[in-house]
Amino acid sequence: MKRLKIILTVSSCFLITAIIYMYICLIVSPKSIHDSGGTKYYRGMGFLAEPENSIDVMVYGNSDVYAGFVPAKLYDEFGYTSYASGTVLQTIGDINNLLKKTLRTQAPKVAILEVDCLYEKRNKALDDSNFLLAPFVFHVRWKELKFRDFYTIPNRSKKYDITKGFVHSDEINKYDAGDYMGNKNQKPHPIPRRNLKHLKNFIKICRTNNIKILFLELPSASSWNYAKHNYMNYLSKDLNIPFIDLNVKDSNFNIDFAKDFRDKGDHMNVFGAEKATTYVGRYLKEKYSSILSDRRNVKEYAHWQEVVDHFKKVL
Amino acid sequence: MITTILISYSAAIIMDRIPLKYSLEGLPKKERKQLRAIIKKKKRFVLAIYVIINIGILLTLKYFNFFASSSIGLLGWLGINVSAPVIKIALPLGISYYTLQSISYVVDVLRGKYKAEKNIFKIALFISFFPQMHEGPFGRYDALMPQMTSGEQIKINNLYNGIAQMFWGMFKIFMVANRAAIISDAVFKNHESYGGFTVIIGVIAYTIQLYAEFSGYIDVAAGVSKIFGIGLAKNFDMPFLALNVGDFWRRWHISLGGWFRDYIFYPISTSRALMKIVKNLPAFLANLLTITIPLFFVWFLTGLWHGASSKYIVYGLYYFVLMIIFNLISPLVNRVLSKNNITSENRLIKGLRLTKTLILVGIGMLMFRAENLLVFRQMLGSVFSRGSEFQLFSAIEPNDFIIFILSFIVILLSVIMKLKDIDIESRFEALSSYKKYWICFCVFCIVVIFGAYGLGYIPPDPIYGGF
Numbered sequence: 192m193k194r195l196k197i198i199l200t201v202s203s204c205f206l207i208t209a210i211i212y213m214y215i216c217l218i219v220s221p222k223s224i225h226d227s228g229g230t231k232y233y234r235g236m237g238f239l240a241e242p243e244n245s246i247d248v249m250v251y252g253n254s255d256v257y258a259g260f261v262p263a264k265l266y267d268e269f270g271y272t273s274y275a276s277g278t279v280l281q282t283i284g285d286i287n288n289l290l291k292k293t294l295r296t297q298a299p300k301v302a303i304l305e306v307d308c309l310y311e312k313r314n315k316a317l318d319d320s321n322f323l324l325a326p327f328v329f330h331v332r333w334k335e336l337k338f339r340d341f342y343t344i345p346n347r348s349k350k351y352d353i354t355k356g357f358v359h360s361d362e363i364n365k366y367d368a369g370d371y372m373g374n375k376n377q378k379p380h381p382i383p384r385r386n387l388k389h390l391k392n393f394i395k396i397c398r399t400n401n402i403k404i405l406f407l408e409l410p411s412a413s414s415w416n417y418a419k420h421n422y423m424n425y426l427s428k429d430l431n432i433p434f435i436d437l438n439v440k441d442s443n444f445n446i447d448f449a450k451d452f453r454d455k456g457d458h459m460n461v462f463g464a465e466k467a468t469t470y471v472g473r474y475l476k477e478k479y480s481s482i483l484s485d486r487r488n489v490k491e492y493a494h495w496q497e498v499v500d501h502f503k504k505v506l
Numbered sequence: 507m508i509t510t511i512l513i514s515y516s517a518a519i520i521m522d523r524i525p526l527k528y529s530l531e532g533l534p535k536k537e538r539k540q541l542r543a544i545i546k547k548k549k550r551f552v553l554a555i556y557v558i559i560n561i562g563i564l565l566t567l568k569y570f571n572f573f574a575s576s577s578i579g580l581l582g583w584l585g586i587n588v589s590a591p592v593i594k595i596a597l598p599l600g601i602s603y604y605t606l607q608s609i610s611y612v613v614d615v616l617r618g619k620y621k622a623e624k625n626i627f628k629i630a631l632f633i634s635f636f637p638q639m640h641e642g643p644f645g646r647y648d649a650l651m652p653q654m655t656s657g658e659q660i661k662i663n664n665l666y667n668g669i670a671q672m673f674w675g676m677f678k679i680f681m682v683a684n685r686a687a688i689i690s691d692a693v694f695k696n697h698e699s700y701g702g703f704t705v706i707i708g709v710i711a712y713t714i715q716l717y718a719e720f721s722g723y724i725d726v727a728a729g730v731s732k733i734f735g736i737g738l739a740k741n742f743d744m745p746f747l748a749l750n751v752g753d754f755w756r757r758w759h760i761s762l763g764g765w766f767r768d769y770i771f772y773p774i775s776t777s778r779a780l781m782k783i784v785k786n787l788p789a790f791l792a793n794l795l796t797i798t799i800p801l802f803f804v805w806f807l808t809g810l811w812h813g814a815s816s817k818y819i820v821y822g823l824y825y826f827v828l829m830i831i832f833n834l835i836s837p838l839v840n841r842v843l844s845k846n847n848i849t850s851e852n853r854l855i856k857g858l859r860l861t862k863t864l865i866l867v868g869i870g871m872l873m874f875r876a877e878n879l880l881v882f883r884q885m886l887g888s889v890f891s892r893g894s895e896f897q898l899f900s901a902i903e904p905n906d907f908i909i910f911i912l913s914f915i916v917i918l919l920s921v922i923m924k925l926k927d928i929d930i931e932s933r934f935e936a937l938s939s940y941k942k943y944w945i946c947f948c949v950f951c952i953v954v955i956f957g958a959y960g961l962g963y964i965p966p967d968p969i970y971g972g973f
Contacts (some may be wrong), residue, residue: 200940208947215951326954331963333955334905 216325219332220345221300224352228329232345233279237352238293245492246297247483248273248475250356250407251286252305258458259409260305262355263502264468266495269476270485282311283389290396300482303405306434307390307414308399309382309390346444353501359461361506367458368448372417372438379422394430403479406434409467410446412456413489435474437467461506507598507634510560514608515629517556518615518622521549532681541868549616556612563593566603567597572814600639602811609632611647613769626656635736637727641720643741643761653736660733667935668732673949675725680957681913683719685906686711687966688958691902696877697885701893705885712875714914716969717745720759738964744921749859750836751828751866762811766804774800797833800824812874817882821873828866831956909956 221229224237238246248271250260256277265273276289286308319378321328322345332340382390397404406427408415415438427434437444444467448456451463459467475483486492525545533630535539565573574591581588611632623629631654632647634858679945693700693708700708715907724741739761748754755763775796782798802823809822819905840850869886899907910949923930936941 204940204943211951215955219955326951327960330955330957330960334903384881 194206210322212326216278216322217344218336218340219329220322220325221329221332222340222343222345224350225311227331227335230363232329235281235289235356236292237350237356238274238276238297240351241274241297243296244298244492245298246272246274246293247486248276248301248303249290249293249297249299250275250303250305251281251289251308252277252407252409253281253308253311254279254458255307255409255411255414256305257356257358257493258360258460259411259452259464259467260471261357261461261468261502263498264335264465265475265497266487267474267502268469269472270487271472271475271483272486272492272495277305277308277356280311281308283309283386283393287389287393294396294400297449298400299402301403301405301479303407303471304393306406306408307411307419309379309386309423310414310419311386312383319464321433337381344495353498355498357502359502360453360458361461362453363462364452365448366412366452368412368456371412371448371456372415372420375417377416377418377421380416380418380421382426382433390422394432403482404432405474406432407471408434408436408438410437410444410451410459410463411454412438412448414457419462433478435471437470507601507604509563510604510628511626511633513556513559514612514633515623515626517552517612518629519624520533520552521612521615522622524548524552530712553612553616555821557609560605560609564601567595567601569810569920576816603639603642603644604633606769606811607644610644610765614647623647633690635731637730638738641723641727642759643724643727643739644765644870645739645761649739650736656735658735659682661735662939663935664735665733666939666946668729668734669946670729670934670942670949671732672726672729672947673953675722675727675729676953676957677726677913677949678718678722678917679732680953680959682910682917683715683722684958684966685902686715686718688902688906688963689898690715690875691966693896694877694885697876697881697888699894700852700896701888701891704893704896705889706868706870707898709895710873713746713868713871715966716874717742718917719966719969744924745927746867747860747921748863749856750832750863751825752832754863754867755825762808766808766903770804771800773842774803774923794833798830801829805829813876817873817876817879820879821870824870824873861929906958 221227221232223229224232226232238249245283248265250256250273251264254277256275258277260273260277261277262273262275265271276286276293278285283304286304290302320382381387394404406423408420408423414437417439419434420439421432423436437446446463451459451466486495528545529542611629614620623632628651632645635645635650635654638645689711693704693711697705697708704940724738728738741760743757743760743953745754745758748757780796784795787795787905805822805826806819807822808825809819810850812818812821812853843850843852843855850856872885873879873882876885902910920930934945937945
């Protein structure tokens with residue numbers, strides 16, 4: 192009898208603890224993109240709130256994507272609708288899940304994969320999507336809690352994002368490009384075997400759904416070098432997928448190390464991102480104009496003008 | 507650390523074996539005395555070799571660059587230009603702590619306090635006991651080893667009490683220290699702009715940061731040890747209620763003070779060399795020197811222990827000067843007070859002494875935190891001038907400041923309860939497991955939700971962890 196009492200007390204203790212802790216997780220989780228941490232929490236999946244089959248170009252990758260690709264700019268200059276589905280330290284495994292989610296409501300014509308993510312290894316501790324880590328990851332949220340936070344269940348679908356995934360920053364922190372990219376003849380640095388497997392799966396899904404793939408590397412001085420470039424060059428030829436690396440001189444992309452970075456070479460700021468987007472847009476127009484349409488004068492896409500206006504207003 | 511473990515183990519074993527080589531039985535008293543002197547001399551020789559190697563490792567790894575640059579500077583001043591290589595080696599974690607701790611073990615074996623340990627793994631356990639590796643406290647072999655080897659099982663009560671103490675430590679670090687650091691950093695990093703009361707705010711914030719952080723880490727270490735049924739040495743005893751600087755250091759970093767007292771002060775003050783020096787001096791001067799000379803070494807080394815920089819040496823000597831002045835003045839002050847029928851228990855006198863001590867400790871804190879002695883001098887001077895207006899809420903967000911104040915009040919309440927002889931620890935221990943569990947869970951939730959860590963905060967480096 193005594194034993195049963197102990198078991199009951201201990202289990203009820205654990206149960207109550209779990210309920211309270213889960214409720215704390217629920218309270219502190221961001222409920223909107225505008226909450227602290229909301230950008231990280233929802234940004235990659237904002238496409239779920241887009242009208243069905245309205246996105247023609249999906250850009251997948253890690254933080255380089257949301258910092259360096261501006262969907263508003265691509266629409267403004269070329270009329271292509273796109274979404275920058277990048278989050279911090281996103282891996283190709285996560286991207287495959289995003290791709291599957293994308294295909295439920297969208298039918299993109301082109302999938303751009305920012306290849307820096309192929310070198311990311313899965314780190315569960317830093318996984319912002321882990322609900323149980325919310326009090327640690329979003330613990331600054333106590334400063335801004337509203338009444339709705341106590342009863343709203345965080346829902347990542349249906350979070351409309353007017354920036355289409357782009358995270359604006361006009362901060363300028365110049366990069367000293369002393370040994371940028373290193374030696375041209377560096378030995379290729381292969382991606383982890385697990386990521387290669389995920390990449391092949393990504394390619395398979397895209398090809399099954401008739402989506403053209405483009406490998407892209409946006410300028411990132413601190414995470415990219417010739418060793419990685421050489422490997423991706425080899426891989427792109429092997430897989431028959433075009434590869435643009437804006438870090439190498441051959442790309443004719445002019446990086447301004449004094450003005451284009453927000454954090455000393457790691458991520459681009461809005462000025463660098465605009466330039467990179469225009470460059471990618473030109474490439475898309477040149478290579479994929481047969482499958483991509485200019486949506487600027489199409490009635491169903493009129494809301495994209497608001498996206499452009501919002502971007503220009505923030506700029 | 508492996509070297510320290512090996513040499514500490516070997517030195518103690520060798521010292522223990524030296525007397526076995528000599529048989530004192532049946533010898534005349536005089537010869538026995540002579541033999542004892544030889545044994546003592548040999549033991550001391552072993553100790554000297556041991557200390558040279560052990561301290562040599564510490565000096566090379568931690569102080570080589572400082573001594574080399576100071577010597578080069580001095581020689582350059584004398585017109586001799588030399589150069590020395592700069593050693594870039596990662597400093598082993600806790601080297602200052604485990605080096606002194608291991609010395610205490612070997613010295614105590616020499617003094618015959620206990621026998622040398624024959625099991626090297628026990629010595630390794632004592633020297634590398636992980637909770638106290640980072641910021642102390644300094645443990646003594648005779649206090650720790652019986653607890654470590656008693657083979658006691660983890661008890662549920664120890665588990666709760668240990669976890670509670672750990673969370674209390676985390677509360678101090680994440681709720682108070684890391685927020686006080688935001689204010690002190692704002693003042694110290696822009697010291698050129700500020701003067702007057704702002705500098706005082708910076709010093710107060712830094713003092714709170716240092717105390718909350720250091721005592722917090724000690725609580726975490728003590729909590730972890732408690733889980734295993736091991737009690738660590740006490741390191742704090744309400745230091746800011748001290749009535750003089752000597753009293754402050756008896757309440758602050760108690761285990762370090764205790765180490766310097768037992769292994770530096772007493773050996774020097776009772777040494778033959780010092781006795782010879784003071785032998786023919788007048789009583790007043792002899793007494794003064796008997797205290798001053800050992801005290802000088804204690805504070806010089808205390809300063810040096812804190813860091814390889816002239817700032818820390820001056821910091822140590824600052825307290826040395828204060829203590830000498832206190833020793834000289836206090837008999838006069840006491841005489842004046844007793845002539846006027848004022849006891850030391852008088853509230854006004856106590857208040858004045860407390861204020862004086864806080865000011866002197868505050869000056870010490872300013873020196874400790876300032877980047878170098880030049881900055882210290884400039885900041886101390888600027889206390890009496892007016893600088894730019896300090897915008898507190900541009901340094902720290904208002905809601906962070908509120909949490910800081912509320913948490914600080916909680917710490918103050920714990921001090922007040924101690925003063926009123928309310929033993930919080932015993933009261934907590936007397937609670938049922940159920941209540942203990944929920945108290946721990948509440949503190950955990952408070953620290954996790956409101957703690958200043960991670961995203962949005964720049965974590966300050968553990969101050970004493972750097973020593």
